[in-house]
Amino acid sequence: MFSTSIRFSADCVDDHVWLGDLEAAENTFMLDKLNITHILTILDYKPVYNKDDKRIRLYIEAEDIGSYDLLSSFETCYHFIENAVQNNHNILIHCQAGISRSATIVAMYFMKKYTLTHEEAIEKLSNKRCYHMVCPNNGFQSQLQLYHQMNYAVDKTHELYKDFQSERLRTNYGLEKSDKITKTEKEIIDDTDRFPIKSEEKTLETEEVEYQCKTCQHKLFTRNDLFYHQQGRGKSDWSTKPLELDETICDKQVFTYYTDWMIDVFDSNVGDIHCISCQTKLGEYSLDGKKCECGHWVMPAFHFDQNQIERHNEMNHNHVEKS
Numbered sequence: 001m002f003s004t005s006i007r008f009s010a011d012c013v014d015d016h017v018w019l020g021d022l023e024a025a026e027n028t029f030m031l032d033k034l035n036i037t038h039i040l041t042i043l044d045y046k047p048v049y050n051k052d053d054k055r056i057r058l059y060i061e062a063e064d065i066g067s068y069d070l071l072s073s074f075e076t077c078y079h080f081i082e083n084a085v086q087n088n089h090n091i092l093i094h095c096q097a098g099i100s101r102s103a104t105i106v107a108m109y110f111m112k113k114y115t116l117t118h119e120e121a122i123e124k125l126s127n128k129r130c131y132h133m134v135c136p137n138n139g140f141q142s143q144l145q146l147y148h149q150m151n152y153a154v155d156k157t158h159e160l161y162k163d164f165q166s167e168r169l170r171t172n173y174g175l176e177k178s179d180k181i182t183k184t185e186k187e188i189i190d191d192t193d194r195f196p197i198k199s200e201e202k203t204l205e206t207e208e209v210e211y212q213c214k215t216c217q218h219k220l221f222t223r224n225d226l227f228y229h230q231q232g233r234g235k236s237d238w239s240t241k242p243l244e245l246d247e248t249i250c251d252k253q254v255f256t257y258y259t260d261w262m263i264d265v266f267d268s269n270v271g272d273i274h275c276i277s278c279q280t281k282l283g284e285y286s287l288d289g290k291k292c293e294c295g296h297w298v299m300p301a302f303h304f305d306q307n308q309i310e311r312h313n314e315m316n317h318n319h320v321e322k323s
Helices: 028-033 071-086 101-114 118-128 138-149 159-173 183-191 260-265
Strands: 010-014 017-020 036-043 056-061 090-094 201-203 209-213 219-222 230-233 244-249 270-274 281-286 301-304 309-313 319-321
Touching: 010 101, 010 118, 017 101, 028 036, 036 071, 036 101, 056 071, 071 090, 071 101, 071 138, 090 101, 101 118, 101 138, 118 138, 138 159, 270 301
Parallel strands: 017 090, 036 056, 036 090
Antiparallel strands: 010 017, 201 319, 209 219, 209 309, 230 244, 270 281, 281 301
């Protein structure tokens, strides 16, 4: 729904930069009157625009929850804002209420432009938007603080960034590196070699097993990191019918738990897993889950291509012929 009201629920907070809410973004009359040509939207859904809309837009998907990764979008947002400002274009930055998500982005812009801490940026923004609340949620404020600690750059190689992503994944999905094999999994392993990499040899049970990149032999994970699941059967549309399970442990595909090195390959909720040594594609991940060939839904899913990894004995590589 677009408005022609002369009331505008946005404030000019810096040269060419406006901060507001969804109502402001839909007020075409005032957008035209103020010559706002660029709009940066931060919402958990993408709005529908008029077909004749000529404004330049950037949409960032984000929920207003503290564990949501808004940090990874900071650089994209900054460059979009800065490009508009440098070309003397007016830009509106908005979310639903103009309080948390969009305020976080404008605070980030202030921090980098004026070399401020996140507290100083939020205070400056609050003074500019005196009739409206400015209150990024606690999680977003922590991300702003991290942005300051990384010297106003999103450095995905920085240890603080890796710690942030690790903690976020653990919080959202309960992902913890498995240091010990559970009793059930130990019984599975002792009973039979279920790991589905085709091999003519069987490693001695008393020796630790590791899995390497087939291209460069870089160590990826050990047997302790394997994610075992019961074989699923039934309707392929898992979302509309409860999954039926049998007692058979699936040996069709290779899934692992989250391991610390994987943080280097994350870019979004879905993507490819590459070897951090040689960059060979090893598989794919989906934090929303992936269906195994057996029909079982694994969530979150860290899936490795059997053709791209090799199994080795970690201690001395002694093998016995498979009977």
